[in-house]
Amino acid sequence: MEPGGSGWSGDAGAAWLTEQTERGALTPCRVLVLAADMAEETVALCRMGFTTLVVDDTKEVLASLKKTAGGYGARPTLVHADAMAVSPSLFGPVELIWDRTLFHRLSVLRRAEWAHKTARILPSGGRLLALFRIGTAAGGPPYAVTEDALTHLMTRHFLIEELAETGTAPPGAVRTVRGAFRRK
Numbered sequence: 001m002e003p004g005g006s007g008w009s010g011d012a013g014a015a016w017l018t019e020q021t022e023r024g025a026l027t028p029c030r031v032l033v034l035a036a037d038m039a040e041e042t043v044a045l046c047r048m049g050f051t052t053l054v055v056d057d058t059k060e061v062l063a064s065l066k067k068t069a070g071g072y073g074a075r076p077t078l079v080h081a082d083a084m085a086v087s088p089s090l091f092g093p094v095e096l097i098w099d100r101t102l103f104h105r106l107s108v109l110r111r112a113e114w115a116h117k118t119a120r121i122l123p124s125g126g127r128l129l130a131l132f133r134i135g136t137a138a139g140g141p142p143y144a145v146t147e148d149a150l151t152h153l154m155t156r157h158f159l160i161e162e163l164a165e166t167g168t169a170p171p172g173a174v175r176t177v178r179g180a181f182r183r184k
Contacts, residue, residue: 010040012166013100013131016178017041020129021048025180029095032121033076034083034102036061039068041098046074053091057082084113088121097122099130104142111145111153119157122183128158129180131166133173144173154181 020026028049033042036056042065045052054076056062062078069076081090083102097118106114118128135144145153147163154160158181166176 010038012168013038014040014044016131016166017044017098017129018048020180026096026127026129030093031096031098032091032094034097034099034118035105036065036078037101039065041100042076043069043072043074045098046076047072050096052076053079053094055079055081055083055086055091084110084117088117091121093123094121095123095126097126097128097130099128101142103130104133104140104144106143107140108143108145111149115153115157119183124183126183127161127181128183130178132177132179133170134175134177135169135173137172140172142170142172147177150177150179154179158183 017026030051030053031045033045033052033054036042036054042052042054046069054062054065057080059080062080066078079090103111103114122128132150133142133144134147136146137144151160151163160179161182162180163177166178169175
């Protein structure tokens with residue numbers, strides 16, 4: 001798993017998390033990963049010393065992550081649950097949330113719920129890092145979001161530390177934006 005690839009690949013997400021840690025913007029802590037489909041990111045977090053908890057509602061995806069992560073000596077804690085349906089207390093104290101795919105699986109009508117839920121999980125000052133498919137494409141999942149809608153959604157619960165284009169876009173998006181947010 002070498003850094004690089006598209007701005008939506010697991011390798012690119014892992015490279016951004018690694019860069020954030022190497023420059024001191026992130027320090028190892030207890031992190032919640034809101035989907036298990038990008039093993040590269042979970043492995044990178046574990047290897048950098050983060051206590052990594054991954055929640056996903058698909059047993060097969062969790063099993064695949066467990067096998068892949070184990071091959072790299074990474075041992076994340078895996079939870080089979082719908083992150084949007086369980087109490088935030090299930091996750092215990094978490095200082096960082098990483099999301100790349102859960103947000104985009106949710107219909108536009110559930111995004112305010114997602115923002116509220118992530119804010120309830122994090123303590124004041126806790127951080128949320130995510131990648132967003134920016135665009136106006138109809139249909140989904142995955143569902144794109146406009147940058148204005150994203151800014152409006154996030155500023156209710158979070159301070160925006162960074163919204164920066166990655167320079168690439170996955171199918172169905174105009175571009176990809178990485179976001180770093182701090183819980184108010």
